[in-house]
Amino acid sequence: MLNKDHPRYQSLVYREKIVEAHKNGILADSGMIAHGRGETFDYLIGEKTTDNSHNTIDVSACYFLTSKHPVLSVNGNTTALVAEDIARLSKLLDIPVEINLYYRTSERVANIEKVYMDLGVDNLLGTDEDDFIDTPDLNGPRSPVSIEGIKKADLVFIPLEDGDRAEKLAQNGKNIISVDLNPLSRTAQTSTVTIVDNIVRVLPELINSIEKHVDMPRSQLEDKINGFNNKDNLDRAINDIITRF
Amino acid sequence: MLNKDHPRYQSLVYREKIVEAHKNGILADSGMIAHGRGETFDYLIGEKTTDNSHNTIDVSACYFLTSKHPVLSVNGNTTALVAEDIARLSKLLDIPVEINLYYRTSERVANIEKVYMDLGVDNLLGTDEDDFIDTPDLNGPRSPVSIEGIKKADLVFIPLEDGDRAEKLAQNGKNIISVDLNPLSRTAQTSTVTIVDNIVRVLPELINSIEKHVDMPRSQLEDKINGFNNKDNLDRAINDIITRF
Numbered sequence: 001m002l003n004k005d006h007p008r009y010q011s012l013v014y015r016e017k018i019v020e021a022h023k024n025g026i027l028a029d030s031g032m033i034a035h036g037r038g039e040t041f042d043y044l045i046g047e048k049t050t051d052n053s054h055n056t057i058d059v060s061a062c063y064f065l066t067s068k069h070p071v072l073s074v075n076g077n078t079t080a081l082v083a084e085d086i087a088r089l090s091k092l093l094d095i096p097v098e099i100n101l102y103y104r105t106s107e108r109v110a111n112i113e114k115v116y117m118d119l120g121v122d123n124l125l126g127t128d129e130d131d132f133i134d135t136p137d138l139n140g141p142r143s144p145v146s147i148e149g150i151k152k153a154d155l156v157f158i159p160l161e162d163g164d165r166a167e168k169l170a171q172n173g174k175n176i177i178s179v180d181l182n183p184l185s186r187t188a189q190t191s192t193v194t195i196v197d198n199i200v201r202v203l204p205e206l207i208n209s210i211e212k213h214v215d216m217p218r219s220q221l222e223d224k225i226n227g228f229n230n231k232d233n234l235d236r237a238i239n240d241i242i243t244r245f
Numbered sequence: 246m247l248n249k250d251h252p253r254y255q256s257l258v259y260r261e262k263i264v265e266a267h268k269n270g271i272l273a274d275s276g277m278i279a280h281g282r283g284e285t286f287d288y289l290i291g292e293k294t295t296d297n298s299h300n301t302i303d304v305s306a307c308y309f310l311t312s313k314h315p316v317l318s319v320n321g322n323t324t325a326l327v328a329e330d331i332a333r334l335s336k337l338l339d340i341p342v343e344i345n346l347y348y349r350t351s352e353r354v355a356n357i358e359k360v361y362m363d364l365g366v367d368n369l370l371g372t373d374e375d376d377f378i379d380t381p382d383l384n385g386p387r388s389p390v391s392i393e394g395i396k397k398a399d400l401v402f403i404p405l406e407d408g409d410r411a412e413k414l415a416q417n418g419k420n421i422i423s424v425d426l427n428p429l430s431r432t433a434q435t436s437t438v439t440i441v442d443n444i445v446r447v448l449p450e451l452i453n454s455i456e457k458h459v460d461m462p463r464s465q466l467e468d469k470i471n472g473f474n475n476k477d478n479l480d481r482a483i484n485d486i487i488t489r490f
Contacts, residue, residue: 019274029264029277036281040427182285242487 011039011047014081014200021080025111028103031076034160041181042198044241049205052236053197059228060157060177060193061209062221064093067155067175071125073100077160078199079112085203087119092210098149099126102162125149150174158187159199166190183237194230196237256284256292259326259445266325270356273348276321279405286426287443289486294450297481298442304473305402305422305438306454307466309338312400312420316370318345322405323444324357330448332364337452343394344371347407370394395419403432404444411435428482439475441482 006012018035021027049057064070072086074097079086090097099112106128113127125146132144145151156169159179163186169176170190178191179199188194195202213221251257263280266272294302309315317331319342324331335342344357351373358372370391377389390396401414404424408431414421415435423436424444433439440447458466 015275015278018278022274029267030260032274032277033260033263033281033284036278036283037285038281039278040282040285 027076062224069153070155071153082203096123183234272321307469314398315400316398327448341368428479
């Protein structure tokens, strides 16, 4: 098995999770390649949560606590890596999880659905039994969105998302929190808040931060949101990478 | 099928080749993830061959033309992406191709062997019929090396190779030419010549360069080799990435 002394042991653990999810029909082929792209960016940022990322996670917590209808959009990679944390977050805030796949097949949806059912997620949208909306502006090249989920949402959490979808959500006036290791990506550039960090480190931190902010007055949460500028955040993230070379 | 107007169409073509090779038992799961890591680095260098890379390819051509026993070490990713060019290079220089896999299985070796046999490569080593040497310093965690191939070689061409193997080849006094998009990797840092570029662009350029240098006096080829410093090359490659941000 894996050698715990390997300098990048944690990275190898998550790589195994990805391979396992691919075998189990949760992840498309392209999802494995996408994981590799993420590994490189994580390597470039030093495989740790920066101060800037910590701040961005706190701002995200404020968005979750001040939005009316947040929804957690999940795909194969998110499910492979952090399904347990997604389930915790859904329960903590009582908000839906929506399965939204780039390469949607009934089989993959069913496999992912089972993961969240087994984790006790009741509020699960985007399954094949869901009521979907069929508007070209929100659907584009990938799966349609749920009427009770993304269509209704004012805040959409899209970890590991594609740029096309992010742009369409933004055009539809949604606030978007994305988790994207590439600060130059279209998703990163389009989002309201871009957490430039590895999803496996972000989710536990985000849950902690929400618990820390939950009793704070709404005005303070809004001050924190208003003091945030995503362009500055991305500039800092790029700078963090450059200064590591 | 793929849209030719996509800004990163070429990258998607090669991604499809990788997925196809995985389906055909040529590529291990980890090879798909490794391809994704490469995509990110290629994106960072701008998906083009830099002036510095052109020069490094020319120096590599000089090494090929002045070495006694060059060998082309190939794995699943190299085979998936550039088997035709490897076959051309093997015939042009009359040098062996050695199959050398990190996750060696008889099935994968047979599948890769078939690719090169179909391309008319006669001098194929590292198959299950080969005579292997079993010395711990050269074998390490991965497949053993061929007596007629890497064991005997003075120059080993290792595209898309792992750091452990590169370090062992260097310790055994081999000259190494690697193709590695990550200028910070152990493979890159250990090699005699590191071509920081995408293998799919390197191979056709390398063949051109060899044809251009083939009639040059040996002293001129050696001058070019002696004027090259891999540390400077890697510094320039890193600088090329930084200045793109």
